[in-house]
Amino acid sequence: MSQDVATIRVTRYRPEKDSKPFFQEYKVPYRHDMVVLDALNYIKAEIDGSLTYRWSCRMGVCGSCGANIDGEPKLTCASFLHDFKGRTITIEPMTHFPVIKDLVVDMEDFMEKLVKIKPWIIRDKETPPEQGEYKQSAQELERYSQFSSCINCMLCYAACPIYGLNEKFLGPAATALAYRYIEDSRDQGKDVRFPIVHEMEGVWECTLVGECSVVCPKGVDPMLAIQKTKILGATNALKSLLMPRGGH
Amino acid sequence: MEHHSHDIVIVGGGAAGLRAAIAAVELQPKMDVAVVSKVYPMRSHTVSAEGGMAAVTREYDSFDSHAYDTIKGSDFLADQDSVEFFVKEAPRESYQLEHWGCPFSRDPDGRISSRAFGGMSVKRTLFATDKIGFHLLHTLFQTSLKYENIHRYDEWFVTSLLVDKDRVEGVTAIEMRTGELVTILGKAVIIATGGCGRIFQFTTNGWIKTGDGMALAYRAGVPLKDMEMVQYHPTLLPNTGILITEAARGEGGHLLNKDGERFLKRYVPGKMELGPRDILSRAEMSEINAGRGFDGPYGSYVNLDLTHLGEITIEDKLPFVKELAEKYLGIDPAHEPIPVRPGQHYMMGGVHTDMHGFTGMPGLYAAGEVACVTMNGANRLGSNSLTECLVFGAAAGRAAAQYAMHENSPSFGNPVQGEAMVEEKRIFDQLLKNEQGEKVSSIRTEMQNQMEKNVGIYREENRLKEACRIVGELKTRLKNGIVEDKDHVYNTELVASLELDFMLDVAETIPYSALQRHESRGAHYRTDYTKRDDANFLKHSMAHKTTGPPRIDYSPVTITRWKPEERVY
Amino acid sequence: MGDAKRYPELRRRLSYRWWTANRHYTMYMVREWTSLFVALYSLMFIYGLSLWATGSRADFLNFLKNPAIIGFSLIAFVFTMYHAATWFYLLGAVVPVKIGRSRTKPWQALVLNIILLIIISFLAIWLVVLR
Known part of the structure; x- marks a missing residue:
């Protein structure tokens, strides 16, 4: 197979040695079917064992390997080197996140937001599993299924300037997951989740940049989830205004 | 040295580990559970499972049929009491997962859809399109967030089990963020770290599948069972x-x-x-x-x-x-x-346990791919493994909780503290300080190529012997391996070196176990012994750690209702 | 977990030129800026109406005939159209209509909405002015 050589420029930041990040350049021979992650693995195995990044499944589902590639947040396991032929490929840690080392970012903020939206089924009354499944129609499933496909890769946060300007913003993935539970016919936790997603730093912070949905590698469309949450919240508020005594 | 203390310490945050954690706190809400994982739990390799999970949920199906299919699939090496327990628990576990929100695909009547799968005689594999592993893992993880008594140690790499007079009392782990070695004490430890596919060059397994838990248990004295049984998908x-x-x-x-x-x-x-x-x-x-x-x-x-x-x-x-x-x-x-x-896809073999995940060492449990209960015998049927993680994860969680309720918390004194100090010295004063030697990555590549070449689908005496010899040599060579990255913070190269150390211990048991099984059964195919030999080998191999090569002995297979017969499809 | 010593994390500030990083960001910023023109146009129009209310219709028309005002109105018109188009597009993205197995594309919503806008505008003009 034909081999080309890619020039890879990677952000290095080693907190024990460096006060500032810098770029380091590597030359990587590659075949047509190699992805950026393969190049990083080549560098780590053959050139520089200290290059640090996360990865695992190399098939676009574990969500570990996000990075900014030529400025765009992408999964390194799903970005082919040949798409950058003839150019230097710049790989940086995902924007907006604090960097722990090289390409490894701190995602504790998201982990906290995830807990905040209560990403579990809330029911008034549980039925024991022995009695079988909660029935759900294909249409009911479709109302939330795309939003349940979020792999928590954080690309949407890296793409969101609103999050970049205000890290308190609940953000795309967490809202998509909140909406996933709100729309699940088995869930009865709307009243618990609505105040959370509609608070000051919740969905109303979103001013529709739309880049979250552009970069999502799983077609989740978090922007859609945020706007639908706004619509649900607005209609709910209107309803309680018009019919103060119940009427849900 | 910094130390933490919990009732139960679970190593691994995939399907089995998370299910065990939830089972423990559901049994005893005050139970203080730690989930220690080298990756954020939603990165665990459960995420890559695609096809579905098997459980009897239909009128046309029966427990006996699921059990028989599983046992025949195992080429009669499965312990039939474990299989019977498994098939009976499977529907409950599946419905529980559905109640927790797993977005299963649905039939027109609103029930969970089921599809046909290899070796299953009827449609009994429940699915969520072709991403059941992803959905199962995220459902379990998100559900686990509901319990305040489940404490997570995300991106902590466990390096050893702490043992006091044959009783497990906790683990040592590197907090990757700081690069410090920390002790996490527990009355019980559940190992749920998955398989060791990365021993092989060509595998479906993710980078993190390095047999850590198998090696932890093996080094602590628990045998690895049926390690020659490697599934090739x-x-x-x-x-x-x-x-x-x-x-x-x-x-x-x-x-x-x-x-x-x-x-x-x-x-x-x-x-x-x-x-x-x-x-x-x-x-x-x-x-x-x-x-x-x-x-x-x-x-x-x-x-x-x-x-x-x-x-x-x-x-x-x-x-x-x-x-x-x-x-x-x-x-x-x-x-x-x-x-x-x-x-390579899956390890039927693993840490020896009974059907409650108990390894035989007080306080130590294991569940999921890392364990060998055994319900998969010599060949696992597709879609049984996710259900296995739930059924035996829950069983191990409950068993560990029962045990922990009646035990005293270990204290951070000797011998445990001493063991932890030795471990700290081994990693940071010796391994990390090595200035000259061979790159860890080249030893790893040689191991993977060797396993691929000589311990693959077709096996034969001389090639297995060569694998035994070369893996042994690689172990010696790793002693002089160097880690180029000398930093403490998030040192993935150091972790990779420790993982390779684990992998080599585990890898060695495979050709040694395979060498002594003079028959062909399930996934273990010997070109020099092409027939199944029930008279001599209807038994589990058990690999024990010694100071030299592993010692192999055998334990009987439990047969309840299904006598071994010729396996034709 | 863990209180052991931590080395500093690298915190990066969002550059003030962030909106030039890609086309989508730029379009977003332009859209946000157009609202300024919409607001200015509204102020101007309210001022014009106040002239009419306190004075005569001729004051209002004279005000509108000022070349600067005409120029500004044209610019505001272009920006308003841009603003409307981006919102119509987003509307299509947010609430796609399912037809058979496929969903409508955002540009379809854009085209449909513009056609509707033109029809409604002409209806309004016909009702108010021509009839």
């Missing part, structure tokens, strides 16, 4: 090893050779594409060896043809297959066949 993408789910065949896909022939008619005429994985993988190799495979840049392959299923079925039932084929091969499976070849 028949449909991997030839260049990357990315898995194309068995559900592609469950939905009606065909395996074709170079002549466009459904060659399985010569091997499993009764089941064709729905035959068990061991037989299908060998059938593919036979076709390739007979010159009926296609030649490609990554060796020979056969075709998995889905073109007759139509775009709608593929989009609705196999969207991930479509995504993977399009992204990584640039082909649309509705119009072109997918090239596939067999490769």
